[in-house]
Amino acid sequence: MEQKIQKPTKKISVPQTEVSEKLDSVTRNYLIIMGLVSAGIIVFGGYMIYRLTTQYIYQSNLNKAQDQLIASLVTKQKNLQALKPNFDAINSKGANGISDAQLILRAIPTTQDYENLLATLEKIGQDSGVKVTNVSQSAGSSGGSGTASSTTVSGEAATGFPFTVNVEGSYSAILEFLKKTENSARVINFNSMSLNGDTGKISANLTMTTFYKPDANINSTMVPLK
Missing domain, CATH: 3.30.70.60 (Ribosomal protein S6/Translation elongation factor EF1B)
Known part of the structure; x- marks a missing residue:
């Protein structure tokens, strides 16, 4: 059988011309810029997510506080309505022309x-x-x-x-x-x-x-x- 003799391949080097060097430089700069832009987009996106999350938590707490305040005001309004008859009674003047409220203030001013x-x-x-x-x-x-x-x-x-x-x-x-x-x-x-x-x-x-x-x-x- 005949043995095939492989000849060593010779790497042909492409001569670096001024145009090719400029092209390589432009490519590297482009890749660097794209990397920086991508990193900036990622950082900005993370910041916006953080801001939106913080705003959501704040608004959620604010809504809860408003709900609690409204519930408290409703309860106080009911209590005031329940006390109104007593308030009217204590401020109404008796036969002597003096109300119970005035007597209380005289007793302990x-x-x-x-x-x-x-x-x-x-x-x-x-x-x-x-x-x-x-x-x-x-x-x-x-x-x-x-x-x-x-x-x-x-x-x-x-x-x-x-x-x-x-x-x-x-x-x-x-x-x-x-x-x-x-x-x-x-x-x-x-x-x-x-x-x-x-x-x-x-x-x-x-x-x-x-x-x-x-x-x-x-x-x-x-x-x-x-």
Whole structure:
């Protein structure tokens, strides 16, 4: 058999001309540019997906918050409608021309109402037959050197306003003064008493406490959704 002798193939090198070199350079630049453009498109697409996802989550949370707010407002509206008859009743004036709301504010005003307290004590003193010689705020009241105490009145926290009253009169008249202060329209508690003088004319130093309750805070507690 005849053996075929394969001649080694010779690689023919193509001569690099100026045109071919420019073509290779253009091709490489084109591939680089296309790679950069593709990478930019991928990065931009990922960023847009992130933005859309974030916006979707934010809008979803906002919708939930709005639904909760609407449900809360509906509940409050129902509660207000249920309380309206009580509100009308408490604000309607009775036979004496005074409503229950006014009586409540007289009993526990929204401020210390010091001037009205002085007028009340003067009136009680005249009705009891004693002379009110001095009224001063005790240490521990807002006008004194201490801090006003907090006391529960009718299930609600009210601020105590201690004060002292100096009166002169007979023993029975002073006792009548104490009874009238504790039965007055404004809540006044008797704390202690010191007496000086004889049975005909007695000077008494009385320590008492009245109360006030500031208006409720009705400012909005809503926090903007971030």
